[in-house]
Amino acid sequence: MTGGAGGGEPAGRRFVVAVDGPGGVGKTTLSRGVADALGCAHLDTGAYYRAAALVAMVHRVDLSNEAEVMAAAAGAVLDYEDGVMLVEGIDVSRAIRTGEVTAEVSRVSALAGLRLLLVGRQREWLASHGGRGVVEGRDIGTVVFPGADLKVFLTARPEVRAARRAGQESAGIAAVREELTRRDHLDSTRPVSPLVKAEDAVVIDTSELTAAGAVEEVLRLCAGFG
């Protein structure tokens, strides 16, 4: 479907959609849907931070030791393709979503040096995909691709976010809500690249939207680039 079947953006040229927001707002579902409709690739940058945390944990690195965490991540080949996170060619998509990794990933993602390293890898990913992609995370519109063609910042009511995540993780809603609140706080108060809306981002509240409805809304915005 290359050629912007669902949106008006021109075929073939560089085109980046940045999708930011906290956990449980529907970033991955939306980003995949938009990428499919535009005929381009999708990148979940959270998977890179989770993979870095996993690699450090497997190497039994002290997660507050930035140099050691960075050395472990720098020595690992990370790839992301079609929703699958690969470390050294091994599919770690499930391993990076265990409770252990989820509990530690905010700590790891607050390390400035590690962020620099992973932002570099994320930019390489886009270059290797012809400069076209839908990229989701926390700092995509502000730091990774501040020149993105379209920036979307997703929000949703806390109870909606917790219910969505609980469904994905087969965990209780109360525990998930507590974990989301803890991570929101860590992610938005860290000194480096905190979760903030880019000034030029379009805010979409997904609380009352279906997945297809949210995709349609973003495709409508993309159509403005025809």
Ligand code: DC
């Ligand atoms: O989206 P997620 O829950 O899989 O993200 C995992 C963690 O990584 C989360 O604590 C926020 C962090 N993260 C980040 O700091 N910057 C990004 N671009 C993406 C995720």
